Amino acid sequence: MEILPPDVIEVFQMAAKPVLVRIARWSANHPWRALLSWLLVVGAFLSIPLFVDTVRATDAQLEVGESARATKMLSEAGLVEPSAENVLITSRGGPLDVAEGERVAGDLATRLATLPEVGGVGTPTVGRDRSAVLLTVTIAGDPDTASERVSPILAETARAQEAHPGLLVEQTGTASMSLGIDERLAADFQRAEFVNFPITLVILLFAFGALIAAGVPILLGMSAVGAALGLAAVVSHVFPHANAANTVILTTGMAVGIDYSLFYLNRARRERGRPDAVERAAETAGHTVMTSGVAVIVSLAGLYLVGDTVFDSLATGSIIVVAVAVSGALVALPAVLALLGPWIDRPRIPFLARRTSGDPSRLWGVLLRPALRRPALTLTLTMLLMVAVALPALDMKLRNTGADDLPQNIPAVQTHQRLVQSFPDRASTYVAVARANAADRQRVATALDSLRGDPRFSTAQLRTSTDGTTTAMRLTASMAKNSPEAEGVLAELRTHTLPTRLGGVGGVQYGVAGDVANGVDYTAHQGEKLPWVVGFVLLLTFLMMMVTFRSVVVALTTILLNGLSAATAFGVLVLVFQHHWAEGLLGFRSSGAIAAWVPLFLFVMLFGLSMDYHVFVVSRIREAVASGLPTKEAVAEGITRSAGVVTSAAAIMVSVFAVVATLSMIEMKQLGVGLAVAVLLDALVIRVLVLPALMALLGRANWWPGRVRPARTAGRTSHELGQQVLLHPMEHRLDA
Numbered sequence: 001m002e003i004l005p006p007d008v009i010e011v012f013q014m015a016a017k018p019v020l021v022r023i024a025r026w027s028a029n030h031p032w033r034a035l036l037s038w039l040l041v042v043g044a045f046l047s048i049p050l051f052v053d054t055v056r057a058t059d060a061q062l063e064v065g066e067s068a069r070a071t072k073m074l075s076e077a078g079l080v081e082p083s084a085e086n087v088l089i090t091s092r093g094g095p096l097d098v099a100e101g102e103r104v105a106g107d108l109a110t111r112l113a114t115l116p117e118v119g120g121v122g123t124p125t126v127g128r129d130r131s132a133v134l135l136t137v138t139i140a141g142d143p144d145t146a147s148e149r150v151s152p153i154l155a156e157t158a159r160a161q162e163a164h165p166g167l168l169v170e171q172t173g174t175a176s177m178s179l180g181i182d183e184r185l186a187a188d189f190q191r192a193e194f195v196n197f198p199i200t201l202v203i204l205l206f207a208f209g210a211l212i213a214a215g216v217p218i219l220l221g222m223s224a225v226g227a228a229l230g231l232a233a234v235v236s237h238v239f240p241h242a243n244a245a246n247t248v249i250l251t252t253g254m255a256v257g258i259d260y261s262l263f264y265l266n267r268a269r270r271e272r273g274r275p276d277a278v279e280r281a282a283e284t285a286g287h288t289v290m291t292s293g294v295a296v297i298v299s300l301a302g303l304y305l306v307g308d309t310v311f312d313s314l315a316t317g318s319i320i321v322v323a324v325a326v327s328g329a330l331v332a333l334p335a336v337l338a339l340l341g342p343w344i345d346r347p348r349i350p351f352l353a354r355r356t357s358g359d360p361s362r363l364w365g366v367l368l369r370p371a372l373r374r375p376a377l378t379l380t381l382t383m384l385l386m387v388a389v390a391l392p393a394l395d396m397k398l399r400n401t402g403a404d405d406l407p408q409n410i411p412a413v414q415t416h417q418r419l420v421q422s423f424p425d426r427a428s429t430y431v432a433v434a435r436a437n438a439a440d441r442q443r444v445a446t447a448l449d450s451l452r453g454d455p456r457f458s459t460a461q462l463r464t465s466t467d468g469t470t471t472a473m474r475l476t477a478s479m480a481k482n483s484p485e486a487e488g489v490l491a492e493l494r495t496h497t498l499p500t501r502l503g504g505v506g507g508v509q510y511g512v513a514g515d516v517a518n519g520v521d522y523t524a525h526q527g528e529k530l531p532w533v534v535g536f537v538l539l540l541t542f543l544m545m546m547v548t549f550r551s552v553v554v555a556l557t558t559i560l561l562n563g564l565s566a567a568t569a570f571g572v573l574v575l576v577f578q579h580h581w582a583e584g585l586l587g588f589r590s591s592g593a594i595a596a597w598v599p600l601f602l603f604v605m606l607f608g609l610s611m612d613y614h615v616f617v618v619s620r621i622r623e624a625v626a627s628g629l630p631t632k633e634a635v636a637e638g639i640t641r642s643a644g645v646v647t648s649a650a651a652i653m654v655s656v657f658a659v660v661a662t663l664s665m666i667e668m669k670q671l672g673v674g675l676a677v678a679v680l681l682d683a684l685v686i687r688v689l690v691l692p693a694l695m696a697l698l699g700r701a702n703w704w705p706g707r708v709r710p711a712r713t714a715g716r717t718s719h720e721l722g723q724q725v726l727l728h729p730m731e732h733r734l735d736a
């Protein structure tokens with residue numbers, strides 16, 4: 001029989017290997033081609049925003065429930081109000097000279113009326129206490145893009161302030177506040193990058209002991225974020241872009257991109273010198289990266305069940321950046337390793353280099369001692385403590401964020417607060433809308449117009465569409481829009497007032513929109529969808545872990561531990577943000593509630609991100625069990641050998657999320673604190689106390705309904721045998 005040529009044999013051998021190994025081998029054999037291809041793809045994605053506009057979510061798309069239906073009726077009838085700006089004129093000290101204030105307002109109105117960006121200028125209004133004069137200006141064009149045209153109006157207001165230094169001439173409104181938020185977020189991002197980069201670099205230097213090895217993960221994380229931001233512009237034409245999406249992409253991309261690189265590089269450095277080093281790194285660390293990435297993506301996909309524009313945008317952006325980070329780790333890293341060779345460990349940091357040998361950590365051996373010697377007691381006490389910290393989450397209050405929750409150092413926000421003080425009747429808004437046949441126009445108008453006599457409302461404005469089918473009544477009240485009183489008025493309008501007054505009109509459709517209704521409906525919507533999302537994430541997590549480890553017990557314990565970690569993080573979130581003790585520490589003003597979208601997004605992210613460490617650590621424990629070690633020794637072996645890389649990865653995630661907690665927006669603070677606390681709990685409490693104690697108690701039952709078949713031990717170390725289990729899983733399958 002003729003022997004096949006070596007190159008043909010190599011082709012057949014590669015075809016028989018797992019796909020991750022084939023990708024890594026191709027990248028290592030063609031490093032320049034692989035790396036240049038990756039850079040070209042990233043560069044192409046980065047350039048997308050130069051040619052494709054980002055479609056931002058409109059106010060109507062952000063609404064849900066009855067608010068969304070009522071706003072749709074207004075839009076179809078052409079009754080959507082233009083974006084309005086308010087110029088507030090007050091005294092710098094002492095009582096206001098009302099005549100002077102009105103004169104300044106009149107002069108400003110004349111100049112503003114000449115601007116093409118202005119659709120109309122109202123008549124100056126004097127406050128009830130005569131402490132302020134208000135001038136309302138409408139912005140021409142689409143209200144959803146008004147922030148793009150508000151700058152000339154702001155400039156005229158600034159000129160009026162310069163001309164009258166004895167007065168305060170200030171401007172506020174949806175467009176000016178939106179512009180101020182965008183500018184503040186841009187400044188926050190720059191500061192976050194400036195702070196986070198050196199922290200991450202120091203952590204990676206401790207992890208690798210070499211400058212180049214420390215720099216590679218940062219570059220991969222940055223490339224993943226840049227590529228995802230570019231792709232987000234394209235995807236926004238399907239899932240409109242929400243304001244928080246860029247922050248989430250940046251945070252998630254840097255965290256997972258660096259962590260995936262850390263896992264891969266750590267294993268590749270350990271395998272260096274072996275002829276099959278690339279295959280081993282791809283089969284072990286590459287498999288962990290792929291599993292973790294898929295877990296995060298699957299968890300994030302649960303957000304689509306909410307049926308909400310914000311969650312659609314957040315899920316899409318996060319999924320894109322995770323997929324790009326996984327692709328970079330699997331395709332670009334093997335090429336980088338092949339090109340750099342031993343230079344990956346240059347220049348070495350002498351003291352730090354000695355700390356990265358990969359030997360089992362003695363410190364972690366000491367920390368694990370209580371869990372392994374007294375697992376039942378350790379597990380009971382730790383879980384009781386975590387449950388105690390989680391209990392405040394039962395008192396979690398949700399609310400849709402508004403002007404009161406915005407950073408108070410934004411000028412337009414400060415002006416808004418003063419406006420509400422001088423004109424309290426503008427604190428909250430209701431828009432009652434009804435649609436019926438044109439023949440019933442008068443009956444509908446009479447029914448809505450009767451709301452003028454309600455003493456709870458300060459002002460009322462009735463409008464009817466040109467075809468006479470739709471009528472809207474805009475009402476303002478002095479109650480704070482997030483107050484129980486405002487919500488009570490909304491409930492009465494919806495369940496009693498409108499049904500009673502419009503019930504006799506045949507075929508009438510009606511609803512209530514406005515800022516009060518938006519907040520109530522959005523919060524209620526989250527509560528309705530929460531069980532579906534939680535169930536989806538739990539089920540998919542269970543199935544993924546069961547398939548990965550072929551163990552029902554591992555899958556169930558994963559859900560238990562992740563759920564415990566998430567619940568504890570929610571408890572901390574309530575303690576920090578529903579009370580006042582941390583306001584000075586984190587620079588915020590407590591509203592007594594959590595942003596409505598944060599808990600649901602946090603839950604999904606936590607279940608996905610916790611898989612990074614859980615899969616990595618449990619895989620190491622399973623390797624040790626397969627090498628023939630008893631359960632307790634296998635737990636100690638798996639955790640101590642993975643301690644260095646997992647601790648570094650957790651430290652990076654915590655640092656990234658902690659920086660997010662310093663951003664100006666209270667929603668971002670809540671997101672950062674929740675993620676940082678959960679990762680910290682996963683890395684320290686769950687991994688050091690709960691997981692080892694639980695696995696020590698379960699023993700061989702951890703792998704039920706199968707069991708780990710010990711590998712043949714002749715002439716091999718336990719570490720080598722554990723690697724073989726992952727390299728050839730079919731030879732060491734779980735037996736029923």
